[in-house]
Amino acid sequence: EHFLPRIIQHITGQTKVPFGDAVVSTADTCIGVELCEELFTPASPHILMGLDGVEIFTNSSGSHHELRKLYTRVELIKEATLKLGGVYLYANQQGCDGDRLYYDGCAMIAVNGKIVAQGSQFSLNDVEVVSATIDIEDVRSHRTPKSRGMQAAGAERYQRIEVPMALSGESQDFLGDVPISKGIEVRYHKPEEEIALGPACWLWDYLRRSRTQGFFIPLSGGIDSCATSVIVYSMCRLVSEAAARGDKQVIADARRIAGETSESIWMPTDPRELSNKIFHTCYMGTENSSSDTRGRARRLAEAIGSYHIDLNMDAIVLAVRNLFAVVTGVKPKFRVHGGSEAENLALQNIQARIRMVLAYMFAQLLPFVRGRAGGLLVLGSANVDESLRGYLTKYDCSSADINPIGAISKTDLKKFILYARDAFKLPILDDFLNAVPTAELEPITETYVQADEADMGMTYDELSVFGRLRKVEKCGPYSMFTKLLHEWGTTLSPDQIADKVKRFFFEYARNRHKMTTLTPSYHAESYSPDDNRGSILE
Structure with missing residues (x-):
């Protein structure tokens, strides 16, 4: 037994x-x-509890989102009551925890192995019932087999906390007014839909928490920043x-982030205007x-409505090269020029690193240029495969x-772009899907065009x-070699x-x-290389 603090003893009369x-009876x-x-x-x-007569199981969960994880979660909930019999009430945290994880909600109720109610998996709502x-x-009927009774007879017993109340109403006519919930088909999102929804909700929560005025991204014309x-x-x-449904909290947050005044009725x-x-x-x-990447970036910005700027930073790159030449007496050259x-x-x-410096400068000053206060969060766009391979410049614009997208594979990103092309009516995305991935950091010649996969091997x-x-x-x-042989x-x-x-x-x-300096990324895969995670994800 546990002694209660004295302040609680005075309130409850318990020592x-x-x-x-224990279980509640x-x-x-x-x-x-x-x-x-x-x-x-x-x-x-729930196994021993069920054998000891528990009929309703509750689970207040904090299960974070991963691509394709919901199926596992649903199957475990169904299995928990299919052989055992019972009602499983599953509630899950919803929203961003201020770090890398996004909790995707999707509360469920299962009865005897069937899902009878399911909440939304991705939502901007803070609470959903x-x-x-x-x-x-129905639970008691499900538990009639003799084999179950024999196991229950020898099962471990839980201490019962008896409560003088009933969950059901006293009226015998109550069930005539409300039909019994039947089994439903579970709604699963495709991985490309999960990418469209999960990180989007995570970004919105991050934007609200940070009290910044929006996002900034160096848009390269490649598929990752796209x-x-x-x-x-x-x-x-x-x-x-x-907002169209009249969500007052979302409307208020959007007005504040967009720099609207307190009297605004905007x-x-x-979505394009908000963007x-x-x-x-x-x-x-x-x-x-x-010109291909420059044109793709401009057309994508027009399609999604973003505030877009286009610049050439050759003067800054040349200044750095000249500074090095003055100090060392050596002017570095590209490989195609004999370097x-x-x-x-x-x-x-x-x-690459100059782009990172410029990104933060523009993120700090663009709201000022547009007559607003505050700054912008800079978004990175390195995918999980590049991070694993180390195919990125440390402290470039991936910082x-x-x-x-830092824990999403290039393969899944391509599927997402294909999905978004039709779902969001963005035909410009075809141009990104058909383009060869390239960093465009080396001179293009008649015989050489830099390509990511060729660089990586x-x-x-x-x-x-x-x-x-x-x-x-x-x-x-x-062991990887032996598996890949097959x-x-x-x-x-x-x-x-x-x-x-x-x-x-x-x-x-x-x-x-x-890996030790990777930008905090949305956790979407179980094989992320990010070293900054807690032990649950290692």
């Missing part, structure tokens, strides 16, 4: 309370409590839909940039305040496979597979220093 596992049923991850463990408490009408006698921008546009769509019901007020995109070109590998890499990196699809095998399936180099053996020789595995682990190991 001690029982300490440990009412006049008409028995209720047990299971917490969060206990649902996912092999010996979940789900209800169902059930007949507790995906990040479309997620912001998805956020604007969700906000506009909530309604954020047009123009709070989302700022910038194409930062150099002599190595192509060494060290010179070529340094000239690429300085372009930002937050990154909505592996494809983005291969990187996704490496990432999952390394972290999710706990594979080292040898998966890739029909198209690649053992030597080719071995070379790819060795190259991946070599690059992964030597680029670990980059």
